[in-house]
Amino acid sequence: MSVARKPVIGISCCTDQIGLHPFNIVGEKYIMGVVDGADGLPLLIPALGNRLDTEQLLDLLDGIMFTGSPSNVEPHHYQGPASAEGTKHDPKRDATTLPLIRAAIERGVPVLGICRGFQEMNVAFGGSLHQRLHEVGGFIEHREQKDQPVAIQYGLSHEVQVEPGGLLYDIAGCSAAQVNSLHTQGVDRLAPTLQPEARASDGLIEAFSVRQAPNFALGVQWHPEWQVKDNAFYLSIFQAFGDACRARASRHS
């Protein structure tokens, strides 16, 4: 009797210097989102840029989650103005995730993008970002309160309106939900291939799917991985992603 295996879900890594050495790192909450929310087997994807064998990786994986990060996509990827001095970048991550997003979606590998990962999806398909939403005018505060405990920083912050009839509406079964909010950047020009799935009260696009994607492809600006089991809306996103990954995995077994 064969036992269904858990889907293998890739998780994009950031790079950072710790002491004398460069490291590939990922926040544990993303790993636990895959384990607890998607019931998947997490596999970390190092930021190897063009040295990553994308074809072999996509053969192995049943899904990929593109994580959030304190770093920002370098603006030359969307023809944006130079970043403000001191902006944190991760060019090795950009060189890995932007092509990997396009390749994964084209190959029908399920994709979930979170926060930076959501912003990367927009840039990967030709969209652009506001680099400092709070300086644009007209937007509510989307940044976390950095002086507050982590539970407050990742606590519910504002509402999003879910597009009726869309993928997220189907998944969550609701037309509005409260989400956390920990980002400075946001979608400016939405890539033509992306379909808005949710907006904040200021109109900012906070979730999208990929039009005509052969499989699950959703990006969200908030952090559904945060204590995923305790929030029905967050959990529904991970379960839908996990189901798509399981369906793909079953084709290989």
Ligand SMILES: N[C@@H](CCC(=O)NCCCC(=O)O)C(=O)O
């Ligand atoms: N740097 C971007 C993206 C924000 C983001 O992904 N934050 C996550 C912070 C750490 C984490 O929870 O992984 C922006 O500021 O818009």
